Structure formats: C-alpha cells, structure tokens
Amino acid sequence: xxxxxxxxxxxxxxxxxxxxxxxxxxxxxxxxxxxxxxxxxxxxxxxxxxxxxxxxxxxxxxxxxxxxxxxxxxxxxxxxxxxxxxxxxxxxxxxxxxxxxxxxxxxxxxxxxxxxxxxxxxxxxxxxxxxxxxxxxxxxxxxxxxxxxxxxxxxxxxxxxxxxxxxxxxxxxxxxxxxxxxxxxxxxxxxxxxxxxxxxxxxxxxxxxxxxxxxxxxxxxxxxxxxxxxxxxxxxxxxxxxxxxxxxxxxxxxxxxxxxxxxxxxxxxxxxxxxxxxxxxxxxxxxxxxxxxxxxxxxxxxxxxxxxxxxxxxxxxxxxxxxxxxxxxxxxxxxxxxxxxxxxxxxxxxxxxxxxxxxxxxxxxxxxxxxxxxxxxxxxxxxxxxxxxxxxxxxxxxx
Amino acid sequence: xxxxxxxxxxxxxxxxxxxxxxxxxxxxxxxxxxxxxxxxxxxxxxxxxxxxxxxxxxxxxxxxxxxxxxxxxxxxxxxxxxxxxxxxxxxxxxxxxxxxxxxxxxxxxxxxxxxxxxxxxxxxxxxxxxxxxxxxxxxxxxxxxxxxxxxxxxxxxxxxxxxxxxxxxxxxxxxxxxxxxxxxxxxxxxxxxxxxxxxxxxxxxxxxxxxxxxxxxxxxxxxxxxxxxxxxxxxxxxxxxxxxxxxxxxxxxxxxxxxxxxxxxxxxxxxxxxxxxxxxxxxxxxxxxxxxxxxxxxxxxxxxxxxxxxxxxxxxxxxxxxxxxxxxxxxxxxxxxxxxxxxxxxxxxxxxxxxxxxxxxxxxxxxxxxxxxxxxxxxxxxxxxxxxxxxxxxxxxxx
Numbered sequence: 001x002x003x004x005x006x007x008x009x010x011x012x013x014x015x016x017x018x019x020x021x022x023x024x025x026x027x028x029x030x031x032x033x034x035x036x037x038x039x040x041x042x043x044x045x046x047x048x049x050x051x052x053x054x055x056x057x058x059x060x061x062x063x064x065x066x067x068x069x070x071x072x073x074x075x076x077x078x079x080x081x082x083x084x085x086x087x088x089x090x091x092x093x094x095x096x097x098x099x100x101x102x103x104x105x106x107x108x109x110x111x112x113x114x115x116x117x118x119x120x121x122x123x124x125x126x127x128x129x130x131x132x133x134x135x136x137x138x139x140x141x142x143x144x145x146x147x148x149x150x151x152x153x154x155x156x157x158x159x160x161x162x163x164x165x166x167x168x169x170x171x172x173x174x175x176x177x178x179x180x181x182x183x184x185x186x187x188x189x190x191x192x193x194x195x196x197x198x199x200x201x202x203x204x205x206x207x208x209x210x211x212x213x214x215x216x217x218x219x220x221x222x223x224x225x226x227x228x229x230x231x232x233x234x235x236x237x238x239x240x241x242x243x244x245x246x247x248x249x250x251x252x253x254x255x256x257x258x259x260x261x262x263x264x265x266x267x268x269x270x271x272x273x274x275x276x277x278x279x280x281x282x283x284x285x286x287x288x289x290x291x292x293x294x295x296x297x298x299x300x301x302x303x304x305x306x307x308x309x310x311x312x313x314x315x316x317x318x319x320x321x322x323x324x325x326x327x328x329x330x331x332x333x334x335x336x337x338x339x340x341x342x343x344x345x346x347x348x349x350x351x352x353x354x355x356x357x358x359x360x361x362x363x364x365x366x367x368x369x370x371x372x373x374x375x376x377x378x379x380x381x382x383x384x385x386x387x388x389x390x391x392x393x394x395x396x397x398x399x
Numbered sequence: 400x401x402x403x404x405x406x407x408x409x410x411x412x413x414x415x416x417x418x419x420x421x422x423x424x425x426x427x428x429x430x431x432x433x434x435x436x437x438x439x440x441x442x443x444x445x446x447x448x449x450x451x452x453x454x455x456x457x458x459x460x461x462x463x464x465x466x467x468x469x470x471x472x473x474x475x476x477x478x479x480x481x482x483x484x485x486x487x488x489x490x491x492x493x494x495x496x497x498x499x500x501x502x503x504x505x506x507x508x509x510x511x512x513x514x515x516x517x518x519x520x521x522x523x524x525x526x527x528x529x530x531x532x533x534x535x536x537x538x539x540x541x542x543x544x545x546x547x548x549x550x551x552x553x554x555x556x557x558x559x560x561x562x563x564x565x566x567x568x569x570x571x572x573x574x575x576x577x578x579x580x581x582x583x584x585x586x587x588x589x590x591x592x593x594x595x596x597x598x599x600x601x602x603x604x605x606x607x608x609x610x611x612x613x614x615x616x617x618x619x620x621x622x623x624x625x626x627x628x629x630x631x632x633x634x635x636x637x638x639x640x641x642x643x644x645x646x647x648x649x650x651x652x653x654x655x656x657x658x659x660x661x662x663x664x665x666x667x668x669x670x671x672x673x674x675x676x677x678x679x680x681x682x683x684x685x686x687x688x689x690x691x692x693x694x695x696x697x698x699x700x701x702x703x704x705x706x707x708x709x710x711x712x713x714x715x716x717x718x719x720x721x722x723x724x725x726x727x728x729x730x731x732x733x734x735x736x737x738x739x740x741x742x743x744x745x746x747x748x749x750x751x752x753x754x755x756x757x758x759x760x761x762x763x764x765x766x767x768x769x770x771x772x773x774x775x776x777x778x779x780x781x782x783x784x785x786x787x788x789x790x791x792x793x794x795x796x797x798x
Contacts, residue, residue, distance in 0.1 A: 001625040002564065002597050004657050008507045011660035045460045053452040053671065061444045061641040061675070096495045096643070099665040107531055108407045112511065128664030132506055134533075165401065198401050226400040242460040242670025244495070244643075258403050261410035265527030266498040271641025272452065272671040276460070 007134065012127050015333055015357040022340035023351050031344060034375060034383040037336075037351040039174065041321065041374045043239040043291055052279030053272065063268040067260060068094025068247070072278040076247065079281060083206065085219045093248045093259055094269045097241075098204050098233035099125065101248035104259045105229045106133045109198050114165040116200075119151055121324060121358030121365055123174045123202065138164070139360045144326050144368065147315035148176035150184040156191050166198035167191065172205040172215070172319025175358045175370040177299075179209055179319035182216050189221040192228075199224060204233040204246070205320035207288055210296045213318045219249065226252040234277045236321075239291075243273030295321050298373035298380055305384035306371075309391055311399040324355055324370050330396035332356055332369050338394060345389045348382060367398070406533065411526050414732055414756040421739035422750050430743060433774060433782040436735075436750040438573065440720065440773045442638040442690055451678030452671065462667040466659060467493025467646070471677040475646065478680060482605065484618045492647045492658055493668045496640075497603050497632035498524065500647035503658045504628045505532045508597045513564040515599075518550055520723060520757030520764060522573045522601065537563070538759045543725050543767065546714035547575035549583040555590050565597035566590065571604040571614070571718025574757045574769040576698075578608055578718035581615050588620040591627075598623060603632040603645070604719035606687055609695045612717045618648065625651040635720075637679045638690075642672030694720050697772035697779055704783035705770070708790055710798045723754055723769050729795035731755055731768050737793060744788045747781060766797070 016037050026033050067073065073089035080087050095101040102125075110116065112134030118126060120139035130137045140155045142148040156167070167188065172179045192199045201218040209215050218228050233246035250256055263269075299316075302323055306314035311328030329335045332354035343349050353372070355365035373380060391397060415436050425432050466472065472488035479486050494500040501524075509515065511533030517525060519538035529536045539554045541547040555566070566587065571578045591598045600617040608614050617627050632645035649655055662668075698715075701722055705713035710727030728734045731753035742748050754767035772779060790796060 001651070001653075002508070002595050004507055004653055005510045005513075007510070008657040008660070011657065011664070013660055014663065017663060040459075040462055042459065044458045049460065050455060050457075053455045056449060056452045058449075059443050060439075060441065061448065061639040063439055063640045096499075096669065097666060100495075103665075108403055109401070111404045111406070112533070114404075125664045125666070128660070132661060132664070134511065196401050240460040241462045242667060244667065244669040252400070254400075254403055258407040258410065261407070261412055261527070262531060264413065264416060265410070265524045265531070266502070267496065267524070268641065268643065270495065270643040270669040270672055272675065273669055276671065 007131055011131050012124070014124050015354045019336055019340060019351065022337055026340045026349060030347065032348040033340070034348065034350045034379055034386065036371045036373070036375065036383055037353045038374065039236065039372055040241055041236065041239045042376065043294065045240045046238050046280055046283040046287055048279045048282045049238060049240055049276040052276045056275065061271055064271050064274055066263040066268055068092065068269055069274050069278065072274050075278055075281045083217070085217050087219070087249055087251070091249055091251050091256065093256065093263050094274060095246045095248055096244045096269055097235060098202060098231040098246035101231040101246050102126070102129050104248050104262045105200055105231070106130065106135060107262055108255055108259045109229070110135045110165050113163060115161065115163045116166045116168055117156060117159050117164060118168045120360060121148070121175050121355055123170055124357045126168060127360060137360050141361065141364065142176070142178070144313060144315060144324065147317065148173065148178040148324065150180060150187060153187050153191060160195055164195065164197060166200055168200040168202070170202040172208060174205065174320055175322050175353070175355065176315070176324045177317025177320045177322045179213055179215065179317065185216050185218065185221060189224055192224050197227065199228050200231065201228065202231045204231065204236050207237055208292060208295055208321060209319045210292070210299060211318055215319070229255060234280060238280045238283065240276065240280070243276050244270050245273040245277040295373065297377055299323070301377050301380045302371055302373050302384065305381070309388050311391070321373050322370055323373070324358070324368055326368050328391060328397055328399040329367050329394060330398060331366055334396055335394055336369065339390055343390050343393065345386045348386055350383045350386045406530055410530050413523050414753045418735055418739060418750065421736055425739045425748060429746065431747040432739070433747065433749045433778055433785065435770045435772070435774065435782055436752045437773065438635065438771055439640055440635065440638045441775065442693070444639045445637050445679055445682040445686055447678045447681045448637060448639055448675040451675045455674065460670055463670050463673055465662040465667055467491065467668055468673050468677065471673050474677055474680045482616070484616050486618070486648055486650070490648055490650055490655065492655065492662050493673060494645045494647055495643045495668055496634060497601060497630040497645035500630040500645050501525070501528050503647050503661045504599055504630070505529065505534060506661055507654055507657045508628070509534045509564050512562060514560065514562045515565045515567055516555060516558050516563060517567045519759060520547070520574050520754055522569055523756045525567060526759060536759050540760065540763065541575070541577070543712060543714060543723065546716065547572065547577040547723065549579060549586060552586050552590060559594055563594065563596060565599055567599040567601070569601040571607060573604065573719055574721050574752070574754065575714070575723045576716025576719045576721045578612055578614065578716065584615050584617065584620060588623055591623050596626065598627045599630065600627065601630045603630065603635050606636055607691060607694055607720060608718045609691070609698060610717055614718070628654060633676045633679060637682065639675065639679070642675050643669050644672040644676040694772065696776055698722070700776050700779045701770055701772050701783065704780070708787050710790070720772050721769055722772070723767055725767050727790060727796055727798040728766050728793060729797060730765055733795055734793055735768065738789055742789050742792065744785045747785055749782045749785045
C-alpha cells in the first residue's frame, strides 16, 4: 500500500471536527444541542437568490468564464464602488468561496518555505491552506485584554525574517469579531511598504459592523496597490454559504494573470451559485439594516450574559458574528467535549468551538472558546444559561 | 512590488487559451466560428436538474457536509452499483468538479518531487495540477498509429524510477477518445502491484462508449483496492459542466481520511450543484440512449469526413466525444491561429485545439489537433468542410 504525502500527514484537523461525533451522540440521546460552534447563520438567504433559481432559464448549465461571469464581475465592481472601493472586472477572479481565493493567492504569491505572519487567534483553515502549500505560519499574539487589537508594530518586526513574504489579516475578524481601525491599517501599510510584503485580507464580514463603526478596506491603503490581495465571499453577506461563491481581488496585474492560470486549471467557478449571487445584488439595503440590527442584538445578549458569569472575560467586538471569550476552565478542548458528553441542563447543551484551533502557538487559547451568535436571541439566552450552569459543574473549573 | 511564486511562474498556459483573443476577433469581424475546441457539450441538461432548481425549497442555502450531502453520496453508490462498482458513502468525497478531486488526490498522495506517469497525449490540466503540487509528470507516448492504445508495459518500466509514485489514466480518454480494454487495465494492475504505485483514473466519460463496447473501471481491478483513486464528475454525464460537481472515490481509508482534511479546509462542495446532481439520478436511461446515439452519429461524421481529406489520419475512437487527428501541417498552434486570423470559408471558420497542449514531451503533437464533437451533425459537416478547404489553402501545409 503506497504511502500518503507528508503534507497529507501534516494537514491540521480542526478541534471542532473532533467534537462532531460527540454532538451526534448527544442528539441521538435526545438532548437539544445549541450550535454556537459554526459560521453557518440561521438568517434567511435573500429572496432574490432563491428566485433566481426558481426562474433559472438555461437549456444547458454551462461552464462560466474561468474568472467568473462577466456581468457578475461588473456588478461586483458596482458593489465595491458603493463600499468606496474602485476596481475593474479584470481585478476580480470569482472563486469557489473565499477558500479557493486564499488557495489561489497562496499558490500565486508564496513558495514552499516562505513565511506568512498572521495575528492569532485566526481562522483555523488558514493553517490548512498554508500547510497544503508548504508555507509556514508565523503567529503574533493579539490579546484578549485589548479586545484582540492588532499587535504593536514591534511584534511584527520581531516576527519578520528573511523568509517572510506576506501578512494576513481578517477584518472584521473571525474568531474574535475585532474590527481594525484606520490607524491599525496604517500600521500594516507601513510594515508592508518597509519590508515589501504581500498583504492578504479576508473581508468577508465587511457588512457586519456595529455601534456606528465603519469598515476600512485594505484596498484603499495608498501606495501598496500591488501588495494587496483581498478575499471575499457572499457566504456570510447573504447567508448563503452553500452557493460557494467568493472572489479574489487585486490590482497587481502579475498576480491576477498568474492566479488566472490556477483558475483556468479548475475551469470555472460554480455557475448556479454565480447566477444566484448576481441576483443577490438586487437585495434591498433594508435587508442589511435588519440583519445587522438582529446580529447586534444577539451580540449584546451574548456579551452581557457572558460577562455576568463569574471568572468570564468577554470583549465586546464591533464586527462579524463571533466573540472569543476567556472562561474559568482548565482546557477548552476538554470543556467543549464535556459539554456534549456529560453535561445536561433541562435536557439541553451547547456546542462551542475551542479556541485552541485558532492558535498555532502551542498551548495558546487553552481557556478560550469562540461563540458564533448565529442563533436567535431566545436560543442564545438558553445557550448562555447552559454555559452558566456548566461553568459551575465542570470538574475542570478553575474557580 | 513583491515577487510571485516559482510555481506561479511555471504554471502552464493552455495553447487553447492563447487562441481565445483570435476567436473573439474573428467573431467581431462577423465570421461564424464553429467551436470544436472545447469540452462543453450542446446537449440539453436533463430536465430533472433544472426542475430541482425550479423547486428549490430551502430558507437558507447552507454549507453541506464537507464530503457532500449524505443522501447524494448514497445515491451515487446506487449509481456506481448499476455500473458494477461496489462502494459505500465513506468511499466518496463530493468535490467541485473532477478538478478538485484531482487536486485532493495529488495533495494527499504525492510529495513535491514525486513523479507521476501519464500516457500522453493527456488532458492539459493534469499538468496544471501537477505543477501546483510540485509534482513532475513523466509522459509515455501513446501513438496515433495504434489509435492511442496504452503503451506497452516496457514503456512504463522504462519511465519508472525511484521517485515514481503514481500512474494516471483517463478512460475513455480526453483528448483521444480511446477506450481501454480489460487487457490493458490488467497490464496497469500488474505494474501497480509490482511497483506499489497509486493508480489515478479519470472516468468522467464512462457513459460515452460506442459500437457495443463496454467500459471497464479501475475500481474493479482486484488486489489494488488501496492503490486506486477514481475521479468522477457529472459535468459530461449530464451535460452540466457549470454545476461543478464531481467526486473522489477510493477504498483506501487512509487516503480518504487525509483527503477529508483538505475537503474540510474548503468547507463544502457547492450545495446547489449537489441538489441538482442528486435530482439528476432520476434521469431515465432513455436520456443516455439518445445522447450516446447522438454522439455516435457525430463521431461517425467527423471520422468519416476527416479520413477522406488528403494526408489526414483520424482514428475511430470508441469513447468520450473527442478525436485527435493528424493533419498535413507544419505546426498545429500556427494552423489553429491561422484558421481564426486569416481563414474564411463562406464567412465561416473553426476553432480547434492544437494537440501540443496535450503533450509534455517537447515538440510532440505538432501536426495533431483535438476535435470535440460537441456540435450537431449539420454544424459538424460545415466545420469539416472548413477544415478541408483550409488544409488546401494553409501556407504551412506539408502536401
């Protein structure tokens, strides 16, 4: 039997995935499990997207252009313009989710052995894409005490070495919900210029900013137009994760021409998803007003209730639909498994994401969990009650 | 401006892609261009797939399981059983087209520097996936004189070295249409056992076999269950290339567990495409009877008319919807460009795929082209007339 590859062996497995069998077992045993572990919102997909499928009128479901349907890319430009970002259809390659955009960017820009700096905690799958490209992630810690703000410039400079090729940020952030300020982006801009690095930015939560805050895009950082690559997706924006439509955006012509060769090798992004995503552009602004208000209420519910619990530290983030909270526990992996395996509050429990999966520094995040507020306020309240009771009963509690 | 990656620079660009601007120019100048260059059939997508979209009844278009919707994988097992292949849902990962299945298999099984033997001419994108994984393709030539049959075992043994890790075949073949016999697959089986190699097989054209021939799957080769990885897709089967639904199939549990880590990193295959593909299982057998008869007629039209032209050698392949023909020309790239740039027959011309893109041996395929018979018989006849006239007028003709 032939051996599998080294990178296959090294591919990380998410701690959340390891919990799935325990969640299934809990459900089989008749317990209600509140899923706060995932980025799959319960918000309805806009009617325009569903209608586009109901009205599908093509004799053959054909390949699209490898960079995506041109009319869709043109509408994406209008969308970006509305958000203050000026791009042309040639600056955009439509991808199978932001995931494929990250894959294309890593393959286009980084050699095996190159290093990419990412403030941690970070979205667990970045590690997977880096591993699959033989690239090394150099984490720099952002701290819960500052609400997971961008680490100071000195931390970046300590991490930068001869193999450093890129910095990657997620803004608003998954898993912390942190929204970078204009000043923090300016810090990034200066580092990128000084060391001539690529700056990758995942901005899929752009719309989800609360308390009157404004999202600043890396696409508007002056003087680094050739360094910036943006990853985007309709998954969260329109609560349509399953259409698998994202895009890679850059004004660097060499990067885009090269990424196109990877895009051509896989022929085409999904056509049905593109048709739905193009129709999504008709979604009225009121949809976002309502959705953002709904998420804001959910965040307030979670942050308020979490912070009332003894020994819990929960920042109040300004974006996305996640919080990363510190709990009075010994080990987040064990706690999350215990919640599913051994805990029961009125025949209910919660599934959380251990933060260990969002750190690449060994031992980091051991007493932190990510909570996705993708359930309605009523269910969130019940979930918070579960956590409150659980923290009193958990054998590995530290207070 | 930071430098792009080495593999980005090395990614091959298809000679067909280079012709696209010339085709666009010809169309702008008012000429009718018959597209025999692509694998995008004109056959209607089954009604069941379109209906599934018209009847889409979900509030949220959600992620599916990373390995694909379980009910779809169960139905795929029934489909394979009908084709004499026994597999379970755990042996299947649903992918974004066969393209992603190839990517997962290459990343799961091969290290950078490993070699993969592929009989050439071969599907051009195999080269792209190999390059993106740092894997080296070792071609062994299959000859037009034998209709592109599998090269003799001695040719494989000459190519096998210490870094050889896999053999890859496409059956029925793109770009030659060649259908491997049971005896040829037995040769592969023996080599795979002797050298303990992975055997990758792209069987996306399984249904398209003509003249009473039967398709034999690598999945039924005894004793190499742990070596075989199958790539499949609904793109050609149901003329639905745009849904981007394929799958990777293997009974090797370590391979599948590892491939799942790559699948989880990209979250989910397209949900809309999976819903359509699951519905496609309801397609009546009569659909295939009609489609196969249509392709058979088209093949006969092309093969007969091509072989009547002076100096042309066109095998009569038993499968897929391609022929690779030898023409009395100096250079296929130049000829295909000339057809678009300078040739005009009753204000019509054809776009062909230069075979140079299907060989990795330098200089091979210089007088061969691939013809996709994805147009109806009437248009194919007009296309063949164009080629006949063109071969008399082309300045680089060799007779």
